[in-house]
Amino acid sequence: MTLSLGQLEEARRALDAPLFADLAGDAQVSFEFFPPKSEKMEQTLWEAVQTLAPLGPRFVSVTYGAGGSTRERTHATVARIASETAIPAAAHLTCVDASKAEIAEVAEAYWQAGVRHIVALRGDPPRAGERFVPHPDGFSGASALVAGLKAVRPFEISVAAYPETHPEAVSAGSDLDNLKAKLDAGANRAITQFFFSPEAFFRFRDRAAAAGIDAEIVPGILPVSNVAQTRKFAAMCGAAIPDWMDRLFEGLDDHPAARQLVAATIASExxxxxxxxxxxxxxxxxxxxxxxxxxxxxxxxxxxxxxxxTEKAA
Incomplete structure (x- = not known):
């Protein structure tokens, strides 16, 4: 990666001064949630939304289970955020086990609920270990899904990117080709899967630029407080967990507050x-x-x- 003079000065300042001293506050953020399975979990989710909303996120997104297993809960959560807050709400949508007509119906329902942003994903098969098989009347993958959604309404669309390559990709090059196809189909930006090495992101960003991709690529950040759980996530999306991270969390199983401090330190760095x-x-x-x-x-x-x-006007 070639750094500009301004970036070199910023990198030098990051080394010479306290790491977070007097940052300009010019970063923009977005947050991802998953639909709650119980009233208690819904309360926890809503408390998180209330806590993070004052930071003025660009949007918040809500995930969608394999095969649409959380479809109703996802819709209810996104619709509530859209109606009761001033935060732009984004709904995840996959093409697993769904026809084009079903997806168009779901997308139209989101539009009617005031949702203007979709995170379009191919989606994981509903049963672990299986490979994705398109629905007989469905979309073949994420790029076709993006085009189909654009035909329903002029949604803002985000798609997924994989700095360390999707586990099912033939090669890093074919994975980039797939990302470019999604963006060419009408997606506005890519959000990466989580990673733990800044170099992994910078190398990916450079390779994307060299492949002719000029859309925004937003890094996905996963603050880790449970390494075992994170390892399961990482195996599904091809992310590498460095050995030093395991060592930093050793001995903290019975110290949740200390785990939180370590997790915040790693992610903030x-x-x-x-x-x-x-x-x-x-x-x-x-x-x-x-x-x-x-x-x-x-x-x-x-x-x-x-x-x-912020209450919406009636």
Whole structure:
């Protein structure tokens, strides 16, 4: 990666001064949640939304289970965010086990609920270990899904990118070709799967630019407080967990507060290095918890500047 003079000066300042001293607060953030399975989980989710809303996120997104298994809960969560807050809400949508007509119906329902942003994904098969097989009357993959959604309504669309290559990709080059096809089909930006090495993101960004991709690529950040759980996530998306991360969490199983501090330190350092390399947009995988993401945003210079929830006009 070739750094500009300004980026070199910023990188030098990051080394010479306290890491987070006097950052400009010019970063923008978005947050991802998953639909709650119970009333208690819904309360936890809504508390997280209330906590993070004052940071003025670009949007918040809500995930969608394999084969649409959380379709109703996803829709209810996104619709509530869209109707009860001032935050732009984005709904995940996959093409697993769904016909084109069914997807068009879901997309239209989102539009009628005031949702203007879709995170379009091919999706994982509903049963672990199986390979994706398109529905007989469905879309063949994410790029076709993007084109289909654009035919329904003029949605803003985000798609997934894989800095360390999708596990099913034939090669890193074919994975980039697939990303370019999704963007060429009408997607506005790509959000990456999580990673733990800033170099992995910078190398990917450079390869994408060399492949003719000029759309925004937003790094996905996963603050880790449970290494075993993160290892399961990483195996599904091809992310590498460095050995040093395992060592940092050793002996903390019975110390949840200490785990939180270590997790915040690791993720904030990653974000600071990305910031030094010119990144100004970050997407946080919150796991429906606000504390870690809020702390990292605070270190990046963001401060609350809006009410937690803004009632929409009747």
């Amino acid at each position: 990653l974000c600071r290095k990305l910031y030094a390399g010119g990144v100004r947009h970050f997407h946080f995988y919150t796991l429906n918890r606000a504390e870690l993401s809020y702390a990292i945003c605070h270190l990046l210079g963001l401060r609350p500047d809006a009410p937690a929830l």
